[in-house]
Amino acid sequence: MKSTVSIFDSTLRDGAQGHGIAFSVEDKLGAARLLDALGVAYIEAGNPGSNPKDEEFFKRAGAMKLEHARLSAFGSTRRKGLRPEEDENLKALLKAQTPCCTLFGKAWRFHVDWVLETTPEENFAMIEESCRFLKSQGREVIFDAEHFFDGWKDDPAFALEALEAAARGGADLLCLCDTNGGAFPEEVKAAMEQVRARFSLPIGVHFHEDCGMATANSVAAVRTGASQVQGTLLGFGERCGNANLSAVIGDLQCKLGFTCIPQEKIKLLSSTARALAAIANWELPHGLPYVGADAFSHKAGMHADGVLKTPRSFEHIDPYLVGNARRFPASEISGRAVMLEKIRRAFPDISLDAQSARQVLADLKDLEAGGYQFEGADASFELLVRKRLKPFPPFFELLYYHIYSDYGSGKAGASATVKVRVGEEIQLMAAEGNGPVNALDRALRKALEVFYPVLADVKLTDYKVRVLDSNSATAAGVRVLITSSVHSGESFTTVGVSGDVVAASWKALEDSMEYLLLKAGQQAPAGE
Template identity: 55%
Template structure:
């Protein structure tokens, strides 16, 4: 990797001032609750390649059989924008690099690029590695030289660099010099403990950039909540490679969030880091990776979160409808996101009008239909509904009042049977549902871990016969709120259900004094929202 500070082209002819090095498959996999199958990893590689990140750290081929299998399978994928990187450590102490099995595994992975981490902190060398400072330097130099001699391009990750520099700056620099002497193509400074503040990151990065004539990178963890800021300041200090994970998940509090860093580099600092025009793919890629990782994308995540461009206060909404720059620092579509107006008692009529205009651009504030919908919203809110977090149900409400809604099925009945199992089994409830679709009846049954799960299974089974698209729906969150605790078990409850089809996420709401009925109302809205949006997509594609 050459110095990209002047906007040089990389091997694919792409103009980049900063190279993005994604470690979702390795560092990200160390996050709590994250477990990637081989197929998951392959899907993420494709998504990152489409976005155009320069390097994808694919894992440690010598660490486990799954990574070995992945490296074999990924060879079958032709990448357009990204380079795969195998990851591993320096040779073990007191042996030849050529005899180290982990290094042999790195070569067997067959990647052109290899990332090696080594000990930089003298404390780690003597107390953790139980080696000498001289031997550690030899381990770094020998490892890099061996891999370079085998035709690999080597990035050297200086583990704990910032702690090391504070402890023993002279030795920290010597470890980098050993890597450079071995032929490393980039020196990556790692804030492994995540405890260094951004201004110190910048100052220490500047020192390394001034000392060495090869590219410098940055790898930050988020233990102070400043990994993104530290990465940005490292770039200001001269770093030309930024490592992190696409959504920031990783060990402990996570890694630098690349979705935030990419957007800031491209849109705020005007520093190319992915191919031209690809920043608009950022939100779809982020959501796809969240789906593969089986996590809920945090709503408040900058740029790509569902609430990143959400407005609630009436004054804000009114201003944004007149000129979006009033309360938006970048246009939502610049990062592939969209503006959202949140329903609430403080939103005002302007917000509701804007939402209605999605279906009829000619609606005005004084249109009778607008007044009708506003009145209906207020009536339902009085009953306990809350549309702020239930955009799916609100869209269905608007369609019903505008005459642009036809139910996809009719409910004839549902039955729930619950039991206390004797054995340790997952199914504790059974549901039977009878529905009609254009005069044709379907009676289906489902079992599940609780009555709502059983209802979901039964309804899904019945609808799949008529609407195969419902197979894509997955419920991702379920919330219950008691609206009047003074009424005890007779109180009304509000149920919010979040669903996804792998591309879009929507939330629906139901309210009743019967928890099952409230859940059913939210569940039906969820399925109907998916079905009606599928119809509209097909119609737009036909046009």
């Protein structure tokens, strides 16, 4: 039976140092609840001595009732020449009133000489006295040995003495930090063996991704005796990021048998990753291990056909264990069996040899030859299938649209007029927007909501344009992807292609409206 590994999530502190990441206090509170629900052991929520936002968070976090996680405040050892009780940073750590404090100190002689500009003896005293001070106030103390692996490679005795100082001060856990992200697994293993031979205290590790080794180093450290892994759930953080805990948890718990979070929580890994990415306003990479949308995506016909026969042939674990799902992106290189699998989602009784199924494949190839791509546009793909296999009356018919672009007083804008026929009625609507597509979307929505009020529930959340032939410059065709969402949180993506960006956008908008109306069970009005 493998042992338990404590997961220490630093998304709200180290992760917040990543480029483009900015959490409000409300964001941090929401993220903390998510991480607690996932079952992580520690949430490092910020440095209360560094900024008013973190101070405000800790004030409000005291009222939170966490089921699994212990909140930790982060800060440095006392400043040189001061007593611990005089140090403002240590005072701020106590004021945060978290049950745990994470204290960082120097484990690299180079930093002591050139950054702190003090003596080794003073550095070790700063570590020991700060740990002892926080312990005397009833706090659990995790000591982060900053730059440990660089320090160990440069002067092992000095790096180990920094750990000794923390242990003498009463630290509960010694964390070995690869602050520069330059360590490799064999170095981690050698250092861990020395540390484990010398200390009986629990050992944690904290790796950065600068060499692309953070996950591998974390796993190597655990296999050599580390009992805690620090990182961020999605891997973002300063520079190249931190150890990606969603991958670390997947590797250790699903592959190696360690317990990182409660077993019943492992199925929440993917949904928690998506929810946390939304809070951070960060696009979750599709290829992120275990939790990305494409982590179990099979495009090549041979691979997809194999997975349909026996998933083990091309999947290292069952995606449903981590709350993900296998995907078969619609593509011209996908096999017939894959297309049939996607078609069966809408029409369970269709036969592989059915003429209609073969026609769908032919339609798909013709459209992709013209620039369409249905990967990531499953809503348009489903509409294509439905219109071929089970045609439905059109919900509306476009009679025309006009776009007017305006620019004046340094401000750009547009207005659109849309005329549609719904059953026997004709509706004309106009709207303004911050651009032609936004104006067109608003005008179409206003025209259709008269007949289909359910459309008030949908909003356009993402818009992407891809030039298909850059050699044609402004005459190039474009592919437009539009993502829409409803209040329930469900989202879907549609695609349109044309030599005219507005026409391509119209096609994607039209598909999005039709798809939502189908899913909502709406009925098209009877015609003449």
